[in-house]
Amino acid sequence: MQKKFKSSYPVLLFASLSLFxxxxxxxxxxTETISTIRQNxxxxxxxxxxxxxxxxTRQRDLVALNELExxxxxxxxTTPDTTAVTIDGWxxxxxxxINIYTATDARHSGVWDTSKYRLEVSSGPVIxxxxxxxxxxxxxxFRNANAGTDNGIISLNVNNANSDVRISNNIIxxxxxxxxxxxxxxxxxxxxxxxxxxxx
Numbered sequence: 001m002q003k004k005f006k007s008s009y010p011v012l013l014f015a016s017l018s019l020f021x022x023x024x025x026x027x028x029x030x031t032e033t034i035s036t037i038r039q040n041x042x043x044x045x046x047x048x049x050x051x052x053x054x055x056x057t058r059q060r061d062l063v064a065l066n067e068l069e070x071x072x073x074x075x076x077x078t079t080p081d082t083t084a085v086t087i088d089g090w091x092x093x094x095x096x097x098i099n100i101y102t103a104t105d106a107r108h109s110g111v112w113d114t115s116k117y118r119l120e121v122s123s124g125p126v127i128x129x130x131x132x133x134x135x136x137x138x139x140x141x142f143r144n145a146n147a148g149t150d151n152g153i154i155s156l157n158v159n160n161a162n163s164d165v166r167i168s169n170n171i172i173x174x175x176x177x178x179x180x181x182x183x184x185x186x187x188x189x190x191x192x193x194x195x196x197x198x199x200x
Contacts, residue, residue, distance in 0.1 A: 032068050036074055050082075051100070068095065097164070100137065100139075112171055120144060130155070132160045140171045144175055158196075160194060
């Protein structure tokens with residue numbers, strides 16, 4: 001009787017290629033850099049007392065550096081963050097994005113909570129997103145408008161069909177006082193090719 005043997009080379013080749021692509025992916029994965037936002041930064045490195053201060057200090061080309069920027073808002077907040085934020089001056093990409101979120105100790109539970117992080121401003125949009133790959137998750141946002149427009153989060157300049165802006169699990173409100181005022185929780189975008197994902 002003649003015996004037939006199957007070569008193990010295809011299996012070994014597949015395993016070798018799989019290992020190669022796994023190692024290649026790890027070698028080329030973006031490096032995560034972490035900043036924290038706290039009311040009191042005493043004893044903390046890479047810590048900022050407002051989201052606006054973080055943004056103006058950390059602007060850079062994430063693609064060239066092959067980094068992604070993670071911003072964790074944490075700790076006790078007895079007073080609000082009161083400076084509007086414009087996210088601009090960065091270079092971002094699909095793997096080199098900005099991720100801003102609240103940790104459990106600073107995050108609301110689904111209702112407005114003055115003991116948690118909240119961003120309250122009285123002029124301009126509260127957050128203006130001008131970078132194409134940005135995530136905003138778990139914030140409380142209040143636009144205290146006595147005149148003019150009343151916008152929580154605005155993003156009118158993102159115009160890349162491959163963009164990925166995600167806005168999730170936020171509470172956004174405003175008072176909209178004054179005759180002729182108008183407002184929106186989230187406003188965007190003039191260019192319909194941009195990609196926005198919004199959910200709670």
